[in-house]
Amino acid sequence: MMSKEKFIKERFDQEGISLTDDQVSQFAVYYELLTETNKVMNLTAITQFEEVVEKHFLDSVMIIKQHDFSSIKSLIDVGTGAGFPGMPIKILYPQISVTLLDSLNKRMAFLQKVVDNLNLDHIDLVHGRAEDFGRDPLFREKYDLCVSRAVANLSTLSEYCTPFVKVGGFFVSYKSGNIEEELENAKPGIKRLGCKTKKVEIFTLNSTEAMKKVDDGYKRSFIFIERMEKLDKRYPRKAGIPAKMPLS
Ligand SMILES: C[S@@+](CC[C@H](N)C(=O)[O-])C[C@H]1O[C@@H](n2cnc3c(N)ncnc32)[C@H](O)[C@@H]1O
Secondary structure, three states: OOOHHHHHHHHHHHOOOOOOHHHHHHHHHHHHHHHHHHOOOOOOOOOOHHHHHHHHHHHHHHHHHOOOOOOOOEEEEEOOOOOOOHHHHHHHOOOOEEEEEEOOHHHHHHHHHHHHHHOOOOEEEEEOOHHHHOOOOOOOOOEEEEEEEOOOOHHHHHHHHHHHEEEEEEEEEEEOOOOHHHHHHHHHHHHHOOEEEEEEEEEEEOOOHHHOOOOOOEEEEEEEEEEOOOOOOOOOOOOOHHHHOOOO
8 A cells, every 4th residue: 555655745746736755744744643633632524544635635735726825924724623724834835924723722732732743833823713813913914814714604704814914915715615605795794894805716626536536526616805905993893793793
């Protein structure tokens, strides 16, 4: 059987992403920590090796095909859970200052273990709610890029995420399935938040023959939202409100 390292290297190569030996072993260690810790703490429903590579590691980093990462100095992942998509992006771009934010404290302990074992620096693990940190001057409008996967509907999520983004920076929402209605509903809120939807990119991951045995391929959409102007003082509203009463 092919070693885990060889599989990771070849699969990323197939997508045109060339990993150094260090990066390959970081992904392999991340996989071990994820599945070991998952036995005692609920981190992910996906544990089969090839599927983790596909749906967590590769899915997290495919954004690099759609966005120019050379100018990104700071990135925040809102509702990162077990580190997706922020941690795989950090592995690819160790020079980016990365903040991983989540409201569940036990996930932070896991992420700290990953940071220690992978020898990563310039990475902050922050425990708390997005709505609270979006009002904190140390975080508000401080990032070039904010990413988020599987956290909330786009209206709510825009209020969680866009407050972190500088004018000219982007919030990229990872979505799947049909997003037309979600996009339409989120439109007025995105405007109130001083932002604009710039583009939507849809692609099918897992389309290569090698991976057909894992899955038939699924659609991933990236919604690119740019901050056009400074954020109004009213936003984000108090914790809980953006989910209960999404902006309209
Ligand atoms: C379904 S998980 C997704 C985790 C990860 N992004 C992924 O795609 O695998 C949603 C995560 O968002 C976090 N979350 C939900 N609402 C949040 C909020 N208002 N502020 C910070 N984190 C939040 C939860 O604690 C949870 O870890």
